[in-house]
Amino acid sequence: MSFLKQYLAVRAMTTSICSDLEKEDYVVQPVVDVSPPKWHLGHTTWFFETFILMPFFTGYQVYNPDFNYVFNSYYEAIGARVIRTDRGNLSRPTVDEVYKYRAYVDEAMSHFLSREPESDHLKELILLGLNHEQQHQELLWYDIKYILGHNPLFPPYRRENIEQEFLAAKSIMADIEEGIYEIGYKGNDFCFDNELNAHKVYLQAVSLSTELVTNSEYEEFVDQGGYRDFSFWHAEGWDWVNNNNISAPLYWHLIDGAWYRYGLSGLNRLKPEEPVCHVSFYEAAAFAQWKGMRLPTEFEWEAAADQLKWGQLWEWTESAYLPYPGFSKAPGALGEYNGKFMVNQKVLRGASVATSNSHSRKTYRNFFHPHLRWMFSGIRLVK
The missing domain is CATH 3.90.1580.10 (paralog of FGE (formylglycine-generating enzyme))
Structure with a gap:
């Protein structure tokens, strides 16, 4: 399977996991170990923007320079970041804006991957990015369950589920x-x-x-x-x-x-x-x-x-x-x-x-x- 097909499949899975959420569910952080679903959507997008597009895609324009501060997780070498406990305080950017960010980066990545990468180093980075997002897909399951499981109404996520x-x-x-x-x-x-x-x-x-x-x-x-x-x-x-x-x-x-x-x-x-x-x-x-x-x-x-x-x-x-x-x-x-x-x-x-x-x-x-x-x-x- 080409890198482009792999990329699109992985990205689609992430949004599919979130598809049954209400807007209010995207921003909740009950405890430090749980990140809001909105943050996962932004962070996995930031990873591709920061490690693939910015250094390798000539002419790429960063979507929003402030997002490096918002969506960097723990990479000290990349610069300052919102501390983990404060991810739930990020009412902005909005959920809609984060999805626009994903669409913007996905379009750029689709252009970038329209030709298969030649260098082994770049291939390894892309594979790491894909596996990184798949790790966050699993974290999304954990975090969504914790968010809904600590709502006093115990709302279901999906009747049919993993x-x-x-x-x-x-x-x-x-x-x-x-x-x-x-x-x-x-x-x-x-x-x-x-x-x-x-x-x-x-x-x-x-x-x-x-x-x-x-x-x-x-x-x-x-x-x-x-x-x-x-x-x-x-x-x-x-x-x-x-x-x-x-x-x-x-x-x-x-x-x-x-x-x-x-x-x-x-x-x-x-x-x-x-x-x-x-x-x-x-x-x-x-x-x-x-x-x-x-x-x-x-x-x-x-x-x-x-x-x-x-x-x-x-x-x-x-x-x-x-x-x-x-x-x-x-x-x-x-x-x-x-x-x-x-x-x-x-x-x-x-x-x-x-x-x-x-x-x-x-x-x-x-x-x-x-x-x-x-x-x-x-x-x-x-x-």
Whole structure:
């Protein structure tokens, strides 16, 4: 597929995700980790304007010079920016103006991509831009759900939605033998820099559950007082539970003695057979302790991936987010993409129902702080 066709398809998917929103939904920022949908639309457009059009498209005129300040996310090398906590204060530019911005950049990119790029460097930048927007598409699912799920009316997003792809099956244990395994990306297609370099690790023999922990299994942990017993929790996790009055996964609501869960189709009775979703690392680790098991390391997960059913939810691992041997950051602003976040975070492996198909590879390394749970995150156990 040509770069132009790829570009147009990716851009259309982003606007499709937002197509059922009301104007008021575009500007809400309930918490710091949630960005308003309007900001995602602008930021992904800014990325192509800043890294592709401005340096490579002769004669390109920037749509609005102020948008660099508004839509820069964390690139220190690009200049000053609106701090993350203030993205919800941006009543201007309006939603309509942001869509005009997207149309303006899309027209310029269509002209630019009417001829296939020749340099490998430019091809890599375009691929990065496409994959970057696909990452923001997944973030849009998280953020839209959080915005609507914290509205006291619990409005549905769409009756037909990606969460209906959750499936359940009976779990068995998959074994990996003791030995040396090669970890990391080894192909010739696109990957993020944090998947490099491929390297060898030594693993002990372990068994991983082929399926994710279900709602019914986790409900038993909740009902038996798992959130009230410190012995299952990391000290930091126990502080998090008590300081934030946590008593169940995100979006769970106890109504008249029964558990309900807010999903993209609205507030409904908890489905016991579905995988438990929206849990933090602290919760995942505490549940594993309660079961007398543990979470896999990211290396165990990758070594066993071909035997596992994965792709419904991102899966917490015991591994800290650290560079692989030989990792190096790219020069300039794009070197800020992954490397500077390699501290105080945990790796999640797999993919989720919100993940672009092209991102579903067993070497993909997602990463979040251990207290976060607004993403589509689940639990796999090891013994």
